[in-house]
Amino acid sequence: MARRLVVIGGNAAGMSAASQARRRRGRDELEIVVFERSHFTSYSSCGIPYWVGGLVPGPDELVARTPATFRDEYAMDVRLRHEVVAIDLSERLVVAKDLANGGEPVRERFDDLVYAPGAAPVRPDWADGGPAGVFGMQTLDDGAALMGWLDADADADADADADADAEVVAAPRSAVVVGAGYIGVEMAEALVRRGLRVTVVEKSPQPMSTVDPDMGALVRDAICGLGIEVRTGVAVTGLKETDGRVSAVVTDEGELPADVVVLGLGVRPNTDLARDAGLPVGRTGGVVTDLRMRVADGVWAAGDCVETVHRVSGRPVYVPLGTHANKQGRVAGINLGGGYATFPGVVGTAVTKVCDLEVGRTGLLERDATAAGYEYVTAVIRSTNRAGYFPGAQEMTVKLIAERRTGLLLGAQIVGRSEAAKRIDVLAAALWHRTTVEEMTALDLGYAPPYAPVWDPVLVAARKAAAAVEAGQ
Known part of the structure; x- marks a missing residue:
C-alpha cells in the first residue's frame, strides 16, 4: 500500500519538498496531497512590488509552476483554497477547511507530513477590523487585493467622469507605507511608479534595519530622492476612516492623509498549528528541526515557519527568505524520498x-x-x-x-x-x-x-x- 504524504503549504518549501519526494518515489509508492489556502502554488512573493509598480505584467509571470503542472506531471492532489486548521499527530490526521465551499471540513490521514505554511505578516491591532484600503503584502492574493483596490477605484473614477449621476469614488492619490524594511521600501517605490504621493513611516531611527544605521542613512537619501516622504522615529497608533474607507494614518506625531495603506512591518513564523499539535517551537518563534529538516517521526518542516542556525554567531535565527525555503524544502524532500541531505544553516545574505x-x-x-x-x-x-x-x-x-x-x-x-x-x-x-x-x-x-x-x-x-x-x- 502506498504511503501518504500530506503537505501543508503549496509555495516554495512545501512544493520543493513534494517535488523531491516524488522524484524518488513513484505514484504507486507515495500519494501526495497538498493543502494551499491561496489561489496559487510556487510563486514569488518577492515579485509582488514589481507587479504593483508595472514592471511585471501580471501574477502569472510570478508563478514558477501551476497547480495543473503539479497535478499532471507530478501526480499530486493539489487542493487550493484549503486552510488546514488542525493537526492530530496521534491519529496521523489533518483537518482543513474548504474555503471555496463555505468552509466545509476535510480530513486527510497521513503517514508523513511536511509543515510548510510559511510566514504570517505582522499586523498590529489597529489594523484589524478597520476600514477598507489597508493591505498586507505576503501572498499573491494580497497583491491581487491591492491591485483590485487601485484599479477598481481608477475605473470608478473614470466611470464617474462619463456618467454625471454615478457615485464618485476618487482613485487613490496618497499612500502611507507603514514599515521601512525590504517590502516597505519596495512597495513605496511601486506606489510612486503608479503616480501616488507616498509617505513611509518607520518607528526606528533609519529605514532598512537589516543594515547598520550609517548604511540605512544612505538608503534614506535614495528614498527621499524618489519624492517619497520618510518619517522615522514615528509610531503609528491608529487609522482614520471616512465612509468605511481609510482616510488617514494616525501617528504619535499627528495624522497623515492616506487613500491606501500598505503594511510593511515584516513577518513572523506561521506556527500556531505546530504549537497546538505539540511540535517544538524555538525562541525565535520558528519550528525547531534537525539538520535533515525533521521535527518528529514522519514530520518535517521547512521554509519561513522554521528557525535555523546562523553560521557566524552559532545562534538560532529566523531568516524568512525564498532562497532558504527552497533549499530546506529540497532537503526535506530528499530525506522523505529515502535519500540523505542536510541544511547547514545561513549567513543572512x-x-x-x-x-x-x-x-x-x-x-x-x-x-x-x-x-x-x-x-x-x-x-x-x-x-x-x-x-x-x-x-x-x-x-x-x-x-x-x-x-x-x-x-x-x-x-x-x-x-x-x-x-x-x-x-x-x-x-x-x-x-x-x-x-x-x-x-x-x-x-x-x-x-x-x-x-x-x-x-x-x-x-x-x-x-x-x-x-x-x-x-x-
Whole structure:
C-alpha cells in the first residue's frame, strides 16, 4: 500500500519538498496531497512590488509552476483554497477547511507530513477590523487585493467622469507605507511608479534595519530622492476612516492623509498549528528541526515557519527568505524520498533595490556581533563599480565587520548603484568559509575596466579592515 504524504503549504518549501519526494518515489509508492489556502502554488512573493509598480505584467509571470503542472506531471492532489486548521499527530490526521465551499471540513490521514505554511505578516491591532484600503503584502492574493483596490477605484473614477449621476469614488492619490524594511521600501517605490504621493513611516531611527544605521542613512537619501516622504522615529497608533474607507494614518506625531495603506512591518513564523499539535517551537518563534529538516517521526518542516542556525554567531535565527525555503524544502524532500541531505544553516545574505540604489548585506550587523559577544572592528570605504575613468562608473559604499583579535570576517554591507549589490556574494562566500579579512586581501577577483577598478571595492574594504585589526591587536 502506498504511503501518504500530506503537505501543508503549496509555495516554495512545501512544493520543493513534494517535488523531491516524488522524484524518488513513484505514484504507486507515495500519494501526495497538498493543502494551499491561496489561489496559487510556487510563486514569488518577492515579485509582488514589481507587479504593483508595472514592471511585471501580471501574477502569472510570478508563478514558477501551476497547480495543473503539479497535478499532471507530478501526480499530486493539489487542493487550493484549503486552510488546514488542525493537526492530530496521534491519529496521523489533518483537518482543513474548504474555503471555496463555505468552509466545509476535510480530513486527510497521513503517514508523513511536511509543515510548510510559511510566514504570517505582522499586523498590529489597529489594523484589524478597520476600514477598507489597508493591505498586507505576503501572498499573491494580497497583491491581487491591492491591485483590485487601485484599479477598481481608477475605473470608478473614470466611470464617474462619463456618467454625471454615478457615485464618485476618487482613485487613490496618497499612500502611507507603514514599515521601512525590504517590502516597505519596495512597495513605496511601486506606489510612486503608479503616480501616488507616498509617505513611509518607520518607528526606528533609519529605514532598512537589516543594515547598520550609517548604511540605512544612505538608503534614506535614495528614498527621499524618489519624492517619497520618510518619517522615522514615528509610531503609528491608529487609522482614520471616512465612509468605511481609510482616510488617514494616525501617528504619535499627528495624522497623515492616506487613500491606501500598505503594511510593511515584516513577518513572523506561521506556527500556531505546530504549537497546538505539540511540535517544538524555538525562541525565535520558528519550528525547531534537525539538520535533515525533521521535527518528529514522519514530520518535517521547512521554509519561513522554521528557525535555523546562523553560521557566524552559532545562534538560532529566523531568516524568512525564498532562497532558504527552497533549499530546506529540497532537503526535506530528499530525506522523505529515502535519500540523505542536510541544511547547514545561513549567513543572512539578502539584496534589494530602491530605484537605482542597490543594497546588500550578509553576516552580522554591529548589534548582532555585540549580542554574540564579539569584540570587533569596522571598516567603511567608498569606491566605484568600474574603473573611475570608464563611462558609467558610480560610487558604492562597502562596510566590513571583523573580529578584533583574529580578523575573522563577521559581516558585510554594500550600498551603491549599478553592480553593487551582487558583490555581496563574494563576501557571503568568505563568511561561509570563515575567511579572515587579511586572507581576503589576496582574493583573485576578476578585473577589467568595464567591471571593476584594478582594486575591487571588496579588496579595498578588506585592506582597510585588516589594517584596523592590526592596529587593534
